Amino acid sequence: EAEVAQSPRYKITEKSQAVAFWCDPISGHATLYWYRQILGQGPELLVQFQDESVVDDSQLPKDRFSAERLKGVDSTLKIQPAELGDSAMYLCASSRGVAGGNEQFFGPGTRLTVL
Amino acid sequence: AQTVTQSQPEMSVQEAETVTLSCTYDTSESDYYLFWYKQPPSRQMILVIRQEAYKQQNATENRFSVNFQKAAKSFSLKISDSQLGDAAMYFCAYTPGTASKLTFGTGTRLQVTL
Numbered sequence: 001e002a003e004v005a006q007s008p009r010y011k012i013t014e015k016s017q018a019v020a021f022w023c024d025p026i027s028g029h030a031t032l033y034w035y036r037q038i039l040g041q042g043p044e045l046l047v048q049f050q051d052e053s054v055v056d057d058s059q060l061p062k063d064r065f066s067a068e069r070l071k072g073v074d075s076t077l078k079i080q081p082a083e084l085g086d087s088a089m090y091l092c093a094s095s096r097g098v099a100g101g102n103e104q105f106f107g108p109g110t111r112l113t114v115l
Numbered sequence: 116a117q118t119v120t121q122s123q124p125e126m127s128v129q130e131a132e133t134v135t136l137s138c139t140y141d142t143s144e145s146d147y148y149l150f151w152y153k154q155p156p157s158r159q160m161i162l163v164i165r166q167e168a169y170k171q172q173n174a175t176e177n178r179f180s181v182n183f184q185k186a187a188k189s190f191s192l193k194i195s196d197s198q199l200g201d202a203a204m205y206f207c208a209y210t211p212g213t214a215s216k217l218t219f220g221t222g223t224r225l226q227v228t229l
Contacts, residue, residue, distance in 0.1 A: 004159070031215060042119075042206050042219030043160075056216055091160070100210040101148040101167060104217060106160040 002026045004107035006092050012113045018080035021110045025074070025094030031055075032069055033104065034077050037089040046090075049075065050098050082114045117142045119209050121220035128197045129228050135182075136192045136223045138207030146212030149183065149190045154204040154222075163205070166190065168212075194225075202227045 005024040013019050025032050030051050035043035046065065048056040051072040060067065064083070069075040079086055089109045095102040118141045128134035140149065151163040166174045166183050173181050178198075182191045194201055207220040 033216075035217075040221070042208075042221050043217070044219070045216050048216060056214075093160075095215055098215050100146070100212040100214055101165065102210075102215045103162050103165070104215070106152075108157075108159045 004092055004094055004105050006090075006107035006110055008110055009108060010111050010113075012115065013082050014115050015084055016081040018078065019082055019112065020079075021077045021090050021092075021112075023075045023077070023092030023107060025092070026105055029094035029096055029105070030072070031095045031098050031102070032075050033093040033095075034067055034075070035091040035093065037091055037109070039088070043091055046077070048098075055098060079112075082112075084114050087112055087114045117144070117147075117209055117211070117218050119207050119218050119220040121207055121223050123223045124221070125224045125226070127226040127228060128194070128201075130197055130199060132197055133193060133195045134197060134225065136194075136205055136207075136225070138190045138192070138220055140188050140190060140207070140209050142188070142209065142211070144211045148210050148212065149181075150208040150210075150217070151179070151181070151192045152206045152208055152219075153201075154206065155200075156203070160206070164192065197227050199227050199229075201225060 032049045034046045037043040047067045049069045091109045092107045093104040147168045149166045154160040204222045208217045
């Protein structure tokens with residue numbers, strides 16, 4: 001059964017350092033999402049791609065976060081510099097299309113701890 | 116802006132019993148979808164059930180069913196014959212009909228006891 005892959009699963013870093021997370025969506029899924037889930041809360045969308053184009057990055061803190069999906073397949077989310085408040089679970093998801101109602105398939109997430 | 120509210124931070128149910136998780140939402144859209152996602156401890160989030168707003172019939176998936184009250188903007192999840200494997204965080208979520216961005220509630224942690 002196809003799954004969304006993410007790495008690393010866990011990342012501990014110090015404040016002001018750079019971190020990067022990688023996501024490989026299910027083959028054939030054109031839409032890719034990065035969510036941030038703070039402990040005790042529901043996930044919030046950071047950025048959404050349709051193929052290699054950004055569809056929604058309205059909640060992405062662009063002064064420190066960047067995301068790319070250069071060939072429309074896998075994607076990287078970067079934080080530079082990391083801050084204490086960035087400690088959270090970063091979830092990647094993919095779906096076949098952008099229309100409402102499309103099931104999103106989630107990866108296992110990357111748990112980031114910033115010290 | 117759309118909002119999703121889950122007022123039960125934690126729920127507990129005995130094995131084989133039935134439990135209902137509550138969710139309310141707010142939207143001005145007429146076309147939208149509602150979801151329940153399950154997030155087991157240390158495992159990925161998976162879709163439990165989906166409801167299209169234009170369908171009056173409540174969605175069912177095996178032991179899982181919803182009570183969709185469109186006028187009241189309520190979308191509750193009923194789990195029948197609860198099993199130990201049902202223990203997880205459950206998130207209610209919303210998308211408008213024209214976009215797939217999910218708006219999640221804060222979640223309900225379900226415990227299943229023997």
